[in-house]
Amino acid sequence: MRWQGGRGGGGIEDRRGMGAVGTGGLGVGGVILALIGYFVFGADPSATLSAVGSGPVATQEGVRGTPADEAGRFVDVVATNVNDVWTEVFRASGESYTPPGVVLYDRATGTGCGTGQSAMGPFYCPSDRKVYLDLTFWDDLETKLGAGGEAARAYVIAHEIGHHVQTLTGASDQARRMGMQGAESGAVRLELQADCYAGVWAARAAAVSNGQVSLDPNDIEDGLNAASAVGDDTLQRKSQGRVMPDAFTHGTSAQRVRWFRKGAETGDPAQCDTFRSAQL
16 A cells, blocks of 8 residues: 555644543443444453443543654554545535544543543544544454455544544434444444445545555455454354344445445445445
């Protein structure tokens, strides 16, 4: 994947090294984050709930700018490129796009949705409109889920920013009205649309960066591999030895691959309407 020399936005909020912070209570947001940790990454929900519900009331404000380390710069360049793609998409529709915040943290941090922790993996909080990343997840993505490479990491970033797009378009509200569990639920349709949006970014990355950020066919395969690795059926089979469709929140591996591929092959966000699709 080409990204070195790409433009960074300098808007990363870096909380790494600041220590973990609790929010002093569980609340609905904390439960949601615990379920993210369980259903997406196989984390022990009791451990997640314990971390979410402990600690004093506190807030954090990280250093804003371009991180000095390569891992942080990668996030900055990729997130900036993804936001550039969506700026163009919104502009073509006569609308304006406001990028999300991107927060790098260690172990745990306060969010608008409760206390986020690394066991949950990367996530987007609609309450404060920020993407949260503990970069140790890249190791888990490769060693535990078998999806290595920069393109796989970029897919994750593009997917989470896709959730921000859904907040702006109202798709997130539509998903909540449809329900948040089950193989045909609003949650699954929301996640598959975010996968498709990640594919749209992959198709358009080079165009908005004059080739400074781009993915070749092998990179697309890495993205597809990452999408497959985080399918509900694959994760459930690994964590509990059986598949429970009624507990699906993100879609099967095959579905995630299908929708990412559709976005990558068409580059057209209009093709990502999972809410009207009869076949997921």
